[in-house]
Amino acid sequence: MLKELNKLWFQARRQAAVWRRWNRKLPHNRVRRSRIRDARRRVIGYGPPTPLAELQLHPGFCRKVTLPSGKVDVIANDHGIEAAYRLAHYPRPRPEDVVPLPITEAEIVRMHKERCAS
Numbered sequence: 380m381l382k383e384l385n386k387l388w389f390q391a392r393r394q395a396a397v398w399r400r401w402n403r404k405l406p407h408n409r410v411r412r413s414r415i416r417d418a419r420r421r422v423i424g425y426g427p428p429t430p431l432a433e434l435q436l437h438p439g440f441c442r443k444v445t446l447p448s449g450k451v452d453v454i455a456n457d458h459g460i461e462a463a464y465r466l467a468h469y470p471r472p473r474p475e476d477v478v479p480l481p482i483t484e485a486e487i488v489r490m491h492k493e494r495c496a497s
Contacts, residue, residue: 380491385464387494388457391440395455398434398441402451406430439494458482458490 401409410428417423436443441455463480471477480487 380487380495381460381464381467383495384460384487384490387437388440388460391437392455394434394436395441395453398436398453401431401434402453437494439490460490463487 409431411431412428413426414422415424415426436453440457441453443451444454445451459482463482466478466480
């Protein structure tokens with residue numbers, strides 16, 4: 380469960396980075412143009428611009444906030460999943476050396492049910 384949550388967290392981080400790159404562009408630059416090819420499959424021009432839709436963010440890890448300057452940014456929060464995964468990932472030689480996870484098992488199960496439902 381923790382491994383799946385960690386994977387979702389990394390995907391959400393990537394989505395947030397892609398959204399930030401998309402948001403930095405001016406609206407007239409958020410377009411895609413299809414390539415026009417000739418009979419020999421060579422590019423001979425480009426079609427009309429079609430606007431790119433706003434990218435989806437993972438609702439469990441990312442949220443959009445409006446800054447006092449008026450700009451919109453994405454806040455990504457891992458809820459302690461990454462630290463717990465790093466601690467659980469490596470075995471310890473003795474039971475005394477085991478460090479407790481920063482989040483409880485019940486919280487991990489709850490987050491897994493909420494975020495991995497699809």
